[in-house]
Amino acid sequence: MNYSHEPVLLEEALTNLICDKSGSYLDCTFGLGGHSKKILENLNSDGSLFSIDKDSEVKEYANLIKDERFEFQVSSFSNISNLFSENSMDGVLFDLGVSSLQLDKPDRGFSFMRGGTLDMRFDNKSGVSAKEWINKASEKEIADVFYFLGEERKSRQYAKKIIIARKDMNISSTTDLAELIKPKGFQKKHPATNIFRGIRILINNEFEELKKGLISSIRVLKNKGILAVISFHSAEDRIVKNFFRKEYKNFFEDINLKNINKIKPSKQEKSANPRSRSAILRVGEIEYVS
Numbered sequence: 567m568n569y570s571h572e573p574v575l576l577e578e579a580l581t582n583l584i585c586d587k588s589g590s591y592l593d594c595t596f597g598l599g600g601h602s603k604k605i606l607e608n609l610n611s612d613g614s615l616f617s618i619d620k621d622s623e624v625k626e627y628a629n630l631i632k633d634e635r636f637e638f639q640v641s642s643f644s645n646i647s648n649l650f651s652e653n654s655m656d657g658v659l660f661d662l663g664v665s666s667l668q669l670d671k672p673d674r675g676f677s678f679m680r681g682g683t684l685d686m687r688f689d690n691k692s693g694v695s696a697k698e699w700i701n702k703a704s705e706k707e708i709a710d711v712f713y714f715l716g717e718e719r720k721s722r723q724y725a726k727k728i729i730i731a732r733k734d735m736n737i738s739s740t741t742d743l744a745e746l747i748k749p750k751g752f753q754k755k756h757p758a759t760n761i762f763r764g765i766r767i768l769i770n771n772e773f774e775e776l777k778k779g780l781i782s783s784i785r786v787l788k789n790k791g792i793l794a795v796i797s798f799h800s801a802e803d804r805i806v807k808n809f810f811r812k813e814y815k816n817f818f819e820d821i822n823l824k825n826i827n828k829i830k831p832s833k834q835e836k837s838a839n840p841r842s843r844s845a846i847l848r849v850g851e852i853e854y855v856s
Contacts, residue, residue, distance in 0.1 A: 573600030574842040575796055578829045579659060580608055582849040583794045588612040589656030592786065594643060594779060596624050597665035599631060605659075606633055616650065618642075620688040620770075623667065642689075643779025650786045657792040658783040662776065662802055664766070676766065678744035678758040684737065686766045696765050700737050705729045715773075716764020717801060724761060763799065773805060780809045781817050789854045793823070796847045803846050810850050822853040 573579075579601060583591065587610045593602045596619040605615050617628060618641040628638035641649055643660075668674050672682030675696060686696040700708070705725050712721035724747045731737065731746050744758040767773060783793055797803040814823045827849035831842040 572839045572841075573604070574661065574839065574845045575829060575831055575835070575847045576601065576604060578847055579661075579794055579796065580604055582827055582829075582847070583657040583659055583792050584608050585790065585792055586613075586656050590614045590654060591616070591657045591659070592646070592650065592655050592783070593617040593659050593661075594646065594783070595619060595659075595661045595665075596628055596638060597661065598624075598667055599627050601659060601661055602628075602636070603631065606631070606636060609635065611635075616655075618646070618649070621665070621668065622689065622691065624665075627667070643775045643782065646779055646782035647785045652785050653788045655783075655786045655791055656788055657794065658787060660776075660779065660783075660795040662772075662796060663798040672740070675740050676762070678740050678756065678762055681739055681741040684740055684743060686762075686769045688770045694769065696769050697738050699769065700728065700743065700765065701732060711764045711768050712761055714764075715767040715801070716760040716762075717799075718757075718760035718764060720757070724757075767801075773801070776802070776805055777809070780806070780814070784814060784818060784821060784823065784852060787852045789852060791852045793850045793852065794847060795849075796845055798841075798844050803848070806848050810848055820855050822855055823850045824853055825849075826851050 584605065587608065591605055593605060593615065596602055596617040602615060602617045609615065614635045617638045620640070620642045622640050625638065625640060639649060664676050668676045672680040673685070674690065675683050675685035684695065684697040684700065687693050708728055709721045709725035712718040712724055718724065727746050728737065735742070737743055737746070747757050747761055749757065787793060795806045797806055810823055810825050814821070829847040831845055836843050
């Protein structure tokens with residue numbers, strides 16, 4: 567229970583998200599509750615906050631919030647419109663990526679900085695683990711995931727290394743995988759960064775979940791409601807940007823999504839919280855067309 571988390575772009579998210587202190591809000595990525603707690607602090611007694619997270623381990627942290635205005639459920643982005651009524655929310659917030667809780671637990675397998683089982687599932691009670699996938703996937707499948715999801719230019723080279731290594735070993739830990747793709751004398755960014763991200767995105771079907779979550783969030787937002795999304799890498803942000811600009815029109819004929827803000831962390835935040843360096847907050851406002 568001794569985990570700390572510094573929410574990224576916290577003040578900027580709150581300022582843009584909360585348009586009515588008596589309103590209803592949805593935090594789609596509870597994590598360790600950093601954004602949720604601050605949203606509650608900024609609502610009055612008539613306001614309400616609903617939070618979800620796909621990771622069932624998060625529930626014990628959500629249960630620590632003793633507030634009648636707050637409700638938590640274990641669920642995924644794609645289920646939002648099944649959990650909440652249409653036109654019921656004044657604001658919806660997504661803080662994408664991996665939480666500190668997940669990164670700091672070696673047995674979850676999200677970080678190559680800590681030796682642990684190669685799992686990477688947000689919901690570690692269902693689905694295929696990274697360990698299962700990396701030991702069964704074809705060379706082409708692995709290369710495609712590294713390239714298209716991890717944006718790794720040396721995808722084929724690393725995929726080939728894995729296929730060769732699999733002949734003599736079962737790749738079962740984060741250390742096994744990280745060591746396979748670590749060249750001698752690398753500097754700055756560890757080459758495993760893109761590889762781990764690509765596998766994680768695949769295992770959790772993150773891009774499809776995000777797309778479905780964005781669509782569902784518009785369904786549950788009221789007129790003039792706010793959609794705020796914090797992303798951490800270019801492929802993720804590209805999905806959000808394209809959705810905000812035009813793709814939402816493929817699903818909604820009577821709604822405009824006005825882009826009202828694109829915000830990056832200040833120099834001070836980047837210095838104090840290195841995790842924030844690549845973050846982008848995009849904010850849109852729902853407008854019903856009569």
